[in-house]
Amino acid sequence: MSAAEKSRIPIRERMDGSDTILQMAYSHRDASTRRQHHPSRSEADELPDPMIEVVIPEVEIHEHPPRTPERFLMTTSRLNPAVLLTTLLFLTPACAGQSMAPASGAAPAPRGTPAETTDFSASRALDHVQRLVEMGPRPVGSLGHDRMRDYILAELKKYGLKILRDDFQATTPLGEKSMTNIIGILPGVEEGFMMVAGHYDTKYFKSGVFVGANDGGSSTAALLEIARTMAQQAGKPKHTTWFVFLDGEEAFCWDWYECLNGKDHTYGSRHLAEKMVRDGTIRMARALVLIDMIGDKDLGLDREIGYSTPSITDIIWETAESLGYGLHFLPSGQSVADDHVPFLENGLPAVDLIDFRYPYWHTVQDTVDKVSGDSMKIVGDVVIKSLAAIYDGTAARKR
Numbered sequence: 001m002s003a004a005e006k007s008r009i010p011i012r013e014r015m016d017g018s019d020t021i022l023q024m025a026y027s028h029r030d031a032s033t034r035r036q037h038h039p040s041r042s043e044a045d046e047l048p049d050p051m052i053e054v055v056i057p058e059v060e061i062h063e064h065p066p067r068t069p070e071r072f073l074m075t076t077s078r079l080n081p082a083v084l085l086t087t088l089l090f091l092t093p094a095c096a097g098q099s100m101a102p103a104s105g106a107a108p109a110p111r112g113t114p115a116e117t118t119d120f121s122a123s124r125a126l127d128h129v130q131r132l133v134e135m136g137p138r139p140v141g142s143l144g145h146d147r148m149r150d151y152i153l154a155e156l157k158k159y160g161l162k163i164l165r166d167d168f169q170a171t172t173p174l175g176e177k178s179m180t181n182i183i184g185i186l187p188g189v190e191e192g193f194m195m196v197a198g199h200y201d202t203k204y205f206k207s208g209v210f211v212g213a214n215d216g217g218s219s220t221a222a223l224l225e226i227a228r229t230m231a232q233q234a235g236k237p238k239h240t241t242w243f244v245f246l247d248g249e250e251a252f253c254w255d256w257y258e259c260l261n262g263k264d265h266t267y268g269s270r271h272l273a274e275k276m277v278r279d280g281t282i283r284m285a286r287a288l289v290l291i292d293m294i295g296d297k298d299l300g301l302d303r304e305i306g307y308s309t310p311s312i313t314d315i316i317w318e319t320a321e322s323l324g325y326g327l328h329f330l331p332s333g334q335s336v337a338d339d340h341v342p343f344l345e346n347g348l349p350a351v352d353l354i355d356f357r358y359p360y361w362h363t364v365q366d367t368v369d370k371v372s373g374d375s376m377k378i379v380g381d382v383v384i385k386s387l388a389a390i391y392d393g394t395a396a397r398k399r
């Protein structure tokens with residue numbers, strides 16, 4: 001089946017050997033080398049220890065089934081019953097092509113004068129996407145990927161952030177690959193920290209030129225602009241923030257669960273979460289906010305209900321409403337396995353903000369003309385404005 005054909009199948013499913021989860025892509029909306037990096041002296045000087053040396057070729061991996069409604073129905077028995085019920089409720093409207101049921105009975109908050117937004121620049125974010133796309137396809141191991149990694153490092157340096165590099169090797173269906181998570185750190189008064197994350201790799205295509213303007217591009221661009229915006233704010237923030245550019249989110253095989261026993265994906269987040277557990281840094285982390293595919297001109301985020309911490313989702317949705325962005329933060333829910341899962345599995349509260357209604361997902365049509373700086377600003381503003389409340393709300397969590 002061609003990539004284009006696959007993209008039109010309404011149900012996207014991601015499932016592994018232990019847990020399942022499905023995702024609903026809403027087809028009714030018109031469709032639907034190994035090279036180890038050696039840091040330069042100046043880079044290396046900036047790198048705090050625990051993160052640098054690391055490099056553990058520890059990731060074992062594996063593959064997955066066709067994205068069909070039948071497959072979805074076959075696997076639903078493995079879902080959490082509450083999630084399953086909610087998800088099935090949404091299946092009908094998605095297939096019928098219209099509105100969604102609310103994920104909860106809560107009435108929308110009254111709309112008042114929108115709160116002040118942030119200095120997040122829509123045009124800067126879009127400019128980042130343009131530059132990334134001009135680097136060409138950016139899958140792990142590609143020249144475009146290396147250029148992008150260096151671009152991210154240079155930008156974070158410009159913003160005055162401390163930079164951590166987490167270089168590691170991963171075994172993939174295409175062999176051993178060098179990957180790099182990049183972390184920009186904005187120190188706060190308190191040691192406890194928030195993580196804002198997104199993946200920067202783009203999906204490997206055997207044929208066709210996939211530049212991932214939204215999938216890979218928008219999360220990278222928005223994360224850079226969130227980092228710049230927060231770094232330039234006056235005064236030292238209460239909490240420390242990690243801006244985490246995750247590598248290797250995409251599966252090398254076509255489908256998410258197709259290879260390596262369902263673990264041919266989220267290489268970077270799994271590596272980082274495990275490392276943070278080993279070196280103890282995860283104990284200082286309060287929560288992770290993940291962004292993925294948030295640049296669609298027609299921005300519509302469903303609540304990620306399969307894994308994400310509901311109380312964090314609530315804070316984000318309420319913040320969006322207060323900023324006047326409520327129309328883009330939908331009451332409906334869907335379940336999406338993504339880079340937040342490895343952190344959740346290690347006890348860190350997390351949320352995934354993903355617009356999975358993007359009709360050009362994993363197609364060569366995922367180009368810069370489909371992406372909007374305003375959409376990235378909406379999500380960027382909401383994330384920036386939500387962090388303090390999420391931090392405070394997770395202060396008492398048990399570790």
Ligand SMILES: [Zn+2]
Nearest residue numbers: 203215250362
């Ligand atoms: Zn993708």
